[in-house]
Amino acid sequence: MRIFDPHIHMTSRTTGDYERMHAAGVRAVVEPAFWLGQPRTHVGSFLDYFDALLGWEPYRAAQHGIRHHCALALNPKEANDPRCAAVLAELPRYLLKDGVVAVGEVGYDSMTAEEERAFEAQLALAQENDLPVLVHTPHRDKTAGTRRTLDVVRAAGIPSGRVLVDHLNELTVGMVADSGCWMGFSIYPDTKMDPDRMVTLLKEYGTDRMLVNSAADWGRSDPLKTREVADVMLAAGFGEDDVDRVLWRNPVAFYGQSGRLDVETASEAGPDYAGNTIRRG
Numbered sequence: 001m002r003i004f005d006p007h008i009h010m011t012s013r014t015t016g017d018y019e020r021m022h023a024a025g026v027r028a029v030v031e032p033a034f035w036l037g038q039p040r041t042h043v044g045s046f047l048d049y050f051d052a053l054l055g056w057e058p059y060r061a062a063q064h065g066i067r068h069h070c071a072l073a074l075n076p077k078e079a080n081d082p083r084c085a086a087v088l089a090e091l092p093r094y095l096l097k098d099g100v101v102a103v104g105e106v107g108y109d110s111m112t113a114e115e116e117r118a119f120e121a122q123l124a125l126a127q128e129n130d131l132p133v134l135v136h137t138p139h140r141d142k143t144a145g146t147r148r149t150l151d152v153v154r155a156a157g158i159p160s161g162r163v164l165v166d167h168l169n170e171l172t173v174g175m176v177a178d179s180g181c182w183m184g185f186s187i188y189p190d191t192k193m194d195p196d197r198m199v200t201l202l203k204e205y206g207t208d209r210m211l212v213n214s215a216a217d218w219g220r221s222d223p224l225k226t227r228e229v230a231d232v233m234l235a236a237g238f239g240e241d242d243v244d245r246v247l248w249r250n251p252v253a254f255y256g257q258s259g260r261l262d263v264e265t266a267s268e269a270g271p272d273y274a275g276n277t278i279r280r281g
């Protein structure tokens, strides 16, 4: 089984996680830029972080046989801080880089005017750079937030097939299915979707445009949730081809629109243990 986690924050995970992910079948990941917990106070903090997502993290992943790409953006939460918004001026030169396969995550957190400005500006940047977009939906008031998200996407004129709307649930999946956008589901240990509910949605909506991720970060989360969904799918009567479609071919098709996705040999890749000892300190 080959697994592509289309949304995971490896920056906050250990090398042991990479090992366990590889053993479970994960061969590729996309790491979107996000809020690190500690608020950033200047643009330079974003740039060092972007460089880590383009340099250090792919290097670390490769040592465990996992292909790593990233999505870059000003995240919704920090779009509210005027000290951070200036990173929008730096993004264009970063979006040209090879490892960047999307703009993201963008969207709403508290649905403020500042968030909306950053969201719209970054949808425009995605179009200028011919990149797909990963859109985060708010955890509070999710239905209204998702509806408004789809309005902004429509108004921006970006083709719906180039937009992934993430963190969906039973209440929001229908409107995103109708919009033509890709549907993302974050599977968490105790909130949002769990594997059984996910498989119920796959039965109801089919496997087309459906993406499953662990969204694992520094919070309570589990990078093996993608594998768990695959196992529950098989137990529920889905075939191996359905699993491969949802957990490999769909993310390849979505991020492949960037023209920069390099996963051709990743599904057979073993850990590259040549010189794998990362020196600390």
Ligand SMILES: [Zn+2]
Residues within 6 Å of the ligand: 007, 009, 032, 034, 105, 215
């Ligand atoms: Zn995230």
